[in-house]
Amino acid sequence: MTLSLGTKKAIDVGIYIFLMFMGAVSILVTAAIIWVLLVDTINFFTHPDGGGFPSSLIRFFTEREWTPTFYDKKIGIWPLINGTFMIAGISVLVAIPLGLAVAIYLSEYASWKVRESVKPWLDFLEAVPTVVYGYFALLFITPFLQKFFSLFGIEMEGMNALSPGIVIGVMILPFMASMVEDSLKGVPQYLREASYSLGASKLRTALFVVLPAAKSGILSAYLLGFSRAIGETMVVAVAAGMYPQITANPLEPVQTITGYIVQVALGDLPFNSFEYLSIFAVGMVLFIITLIFNSIAVYLKSKTVGY
Amino acid sequence: MELQERLREFDIQSYTKGVRLRDKAFEIVGAIATLLVLTFLFAVSVDLLIDGWVRIKDPNFYKSFPSRFPEEAGILSAWVGTLYVMSGAIFWAVILGIPAGIYLEEYGGKGKISRIIEANISNLAAVPSIVYGLLALGVFVYRFKFGESILTAGLTLGLLMLPVVVVATRESIRRIPRSIREAAYALGATRWETLFHHILPYSAGGILTGLIIAASRAIGETAPLITIGALTFIAFLPPAPWQDFIGMLKSPFTALPIQMFNWISRPQEAFHTNAAAAGFVLLVLAFLMNSIAFYLRFKVRRKYQW
Numbered sequence: 001m002t003l004s005l006g007t008k009k010a011i012d013v014g015i016y017i018f019l020m021f022m023g024a025v026s027i028l029v030t031a032a033i034i035w036v037l038l039v040d041t042i043n044f045f046t047h048p049d050g051g052g053f054p055s056s057l058i059r060f061f062t063e064r065e066w067t068p069t070f071y072d073k074k075i076g077i078w079p080l081i082n083g084t085f086m087i088a089g090i091s092v093l094v095a096i097p098l099g100l101a102v103a104i105y106l107s108e109y110a111s112w113k114v115r116e117s118v119k120p121w122l123d124f125l126e127a128v129p130t131v132v133y134g135y136f137a138l139l140f141i142t143p144f145l146q147k148f149f150s151l152f153g154i155e156m157e158g159m160n161a162l163s164p165g166i167v168i169g170v171m172i173l174p175f176m177a178s179m180v181e182d183s184l185k186g187v188p189q190y191l192r193e194a195s196y197s198l199g200a201s202k203l204r205t206a207l208f209v210v211l212p213a214a215k216s217g218i219l220s221a222y223l224l225g226f227s228r229a230i231g232e233t234m235v236v237a238v239a240a241g242m243y244p245q246i247t248a249n250p251l252e253p254v255q256t257i258t259g260y261i262v263q264v265a266l267g268d269l270p271f272n273s274f275e276y277l278s279i280f281a282v283g284m285v286l287f288i289i290t291l292i293f294n295s296i297a298v299y300l301k302s303k304t305v306g307y
Numbered sequence: 308m309e310l311q312e313r314l315r316e317f318d319i320q321s322y323t324k325g326v327r328l329r330d331k332a333f334e335i336v337g338a339i340a341t342l343l344v345l346t347f348l349f350a351v352s353v354d355l356l357i358d359g360w361v362r363i364k365d366p367n368f369y370k371s372f373p374s375r376f377p378e379e380a381g382i383l384s385a386w387v388g389t390l391y392v393m394s395g396a397i398f399w400a401v402i403l404g405i406p407a408g409i410y411l412e413e414y415g416g417k418g419k420i421s422r423i424i425e426a427n428i429s430n431l432a433a434v435p436s437i438v439y440g441l442l443a444l445g446v447f448v449y450r451f452k453f454g455e456s457i458l459t460a461g462l463t464l465g466l467l468m469l470p471v472v473v474v475a476t477r478e479s480i481r482r483i484p485r486s487i488r489e490a491a492y493a494l495g496a497t498r499w500e501t502l503f504h505h506i507l508p509y510s511a512g513g514i515l516t517g518l519i520i521a522a523s524r525a526i527g528e529t530a531p532l533i534t535i536g537a538l539t540f541i542a543f544l545p546p547a548p549w550q551d552f553i554g555m556l557k558s559p560f561t562a563l564p565i566q567m568f569n570w571i572s573r574p575q576e577a578f579h580t581n582a583a584a585a586g587f588v589l590l591v592l593a594f595l596m597n598s599i600a601f602y603l604r605f606k607v608r609r610k611y612q613w
Contacts, residue, residue, distance in 0.1 A: 008497045008499075008500070009497070011497070011499055012497050012498050012499050015498075015499045015502070016414060016498070018406065019406045019407075019409055019410035019413075019414060020410050020414070020420070022402075022403055022406035022407045022410065023406065023407040023410035023411060023415070023420075023421070023424045024420075024424065025403050025407065026403075026407055026424060026427055026428050026431060026469060026470075026473070027423065027424060027427050029431060029442075029466055029469070030427050030430065030431060032442055032446055033434065033438060033439075033441075033442045036441065036442055036445035036446050036450075037438075037441065037442075037445075039445075040445055098340050098343065098344065101336055101337045101340035101341075102337065102340050102341050102344060104333075104337055105334065105336075105337025105338060105340065105341055106337075106341065109333075109334045109337055109338075110337075110338075110341075118341060118345070120597070120601050121345055121348065122344070123520075123597060123601075124348070124593070124594060124597045125344065125347075125348050126524070127520070127523045127524050127527070127593045127594075127596070127597050128348070128351065128527070128590060128593060129526070129527020129528075129529070129564055129586070129589045129590070129593060130527065130528075130529065130530075131527065131529045131564045131567050131568050131571070131586070131589075132351065132355065132527065132567075132586045132589060132590060133351070134568070134571065135355070135567070135571055135579075135582055135583065135586050136350075136351050136354060136355075138571065139354075139358070139571075139579060139583075140350070140354050170344065170347050173344055174344070177344075201326045201327070201329070201330045202330050202333075202334075203326075203329055203330045203333045204326075206333075224433060227433060228433075228435075230435070231434075231435025231436070231437065231438070232435075233435070233436065233437045233529070233530035234529045234530055234564075234568065237530075237533075237568075238568065238571050238572070258435070258437050258530065261437055261440075261441070261530075261534060262437075262530065262533055262534070265440070265444070265533050265534045265535075265536065266533060268536075269536075271449050279441065279534075280441060280445065283437070283438055283441040286435060286437070286438065287434070287435075287438050290433065290434065290435055291430070294430060294433040297433075298426075298429065
């Protein structure tokens with residue numbers, strides 16, 4: 001098939017416009033997310049059930065209870081923030097040391113063969129459905145921890161923050177470890193060789209030369225991991241309970257922002273009802289929190305020193 | 308004087324021994340940590356397999372609808388639903404993701420538009436999946452009036468896959484050396500001819516790998532589907548697409564992860580057995596998809612070595 005030059009040029013322009021349009025769809029998606037969150041958040045704060053604007057906004061940040069689905073509506077966001085950050089905090093306590101050890105081991109110590117056989121499994125770990133992790137947290141980790149704590153006479157509830165926290169920690173670990181490993185890999189070999197030539201051991205080189213050189217990349221990986229833990233839904237919906245409260249005890253049930261959205265979405269929501277709007281308001285909070293962490297992560301990554 | 312004294316007393320041998328010991332110790336710690344993570348994966352799979360074995364080996368489990376009686380309940384509507392939803396998701400991810408990736412890599416250059424799109428896609432990749440669910444609920448379900456349907460679910464998961472597909476497309480295109488393009492241009496090919504005759508065929512393997520990986524993540528996504536209001540009790544199948552395509556798109560649905568979540572939330576233990584079996588099926592699906600992707604990546608690396 002031979003086309004005239006003019007047709008070819010026309011096709012060229014047509015395809016260019018098509019591709020650019022498809023690229024722009026991603027912007028449309030972001031715009032739609034922000035728009036829908038914004039509109040329904042505004043509707044939430046002006047809804048009569050919440051007391052109307054601006055008193056609803058003040059209540060949102062000053063009340064200490066979260067019960068928008070009850071007859072007596074309290075709309076203080078803090079119990080959900082408390083649950084969200086407690087679980088995410090526990091998960092990074094698990095993921096940071098383990099992830100760092102795994103990343104340093106894979107990047108600095110492991111032979112090529114070990115690395116190549118471990119990495120596909122770490123990739124697969126990322127694809128394990130989160131609801132499966134939820135099952136594991138509720139019906140394996142929690143009973144196990146309950147037995148463990150009963151040895152010390154401590155009672156642990158069936159729904160708690162600790163067990164989903166641990167499971168989410170392991171869940172975000174492969175993601176974090178592979179990002180950390182990438183930034184360790186990015187450190188040029190001559191820095192390591194300089195260190196070896198001065199007589200430093202592998203461990204010393206890893207901890208005092210490679211780690212500091214890769215620190216902004218590592219921090220960025222941690223922040224992205226933390227942001228993932230905050231947005232994680234199914235594990236907490238299954239294993240953390242549905243009881244929003246302000247507590248520092250990880251053995252008690254809590255509710256996270258995501259857990260609340262799932263709880264409400266499982267019921268039948270009339271469009272634009274107060275309950276319906278409330279999940280967009282907390283969704284907005286979730287979106288802003290993760291956006292802040294991601295932006296810091298991106299900023300840190302861009303600060304990575306080029307060698 | 309004192310320094311000399313100290314140097315004489317310094318036992319270099321025991322010092323280096325200590326250094327070596329610590330070095331070895333850390334290597335072992337790292338290996339154990341890695342092993343621990345892999346053990347965790349192993350524990351999850353074995354736990355599901357043991358808990359769900361009674362139902363996994365029961366052929367009726369795959370052929371029956373959900374039921375009030377745990378022994379009779381099955382995942383027929385769930386896996387059929389997953390099949391439909393994933394087909395939709397892959398369709399949208401291909402339609403939107405691959406062109407976007409091509410644009411950014413081949414046409415975008417360093418212009419302002421492509422920089423904005425790029426930053427935007429990396430932001431989208433980090434948005435929690437439940438926020439996509441809110442987007443779908445607010446826009447597709449209520450404002451576009453698609454309802455709680457297969458169409459909505461496919462679109463939602465497709466958007467969720469989008470960033471991964473775009474990045475995979477870009478990376479596999481980037482691997483094609485400039486000389487290929489220049490050779491095509493030198494022979495008088497236009498940009499789109501170069502694209503369709505060279506760039507796309509050479510990058511197809513890599514793109515496909517990325518697509519499968521994205522799909523393997525999307526297949527287990529539960530949160531966005533719950534948010535758009537996927538039903539958990541569906542005792543019928545959507546109409547076959549070759550009979551009633553629109554009816555299929557508009558049909559309510561359930562999916563494997565939703566069904567599993569529903570069974571976990573029931574208090575009766577017998578339903579937990581079902582949940583474990585459904586979870587194992589999901590795990591096997593994710594594993595198969597990852598294996599295919601792994602194999603493809605290996606093949607592609609072999610085939611094109613520039």
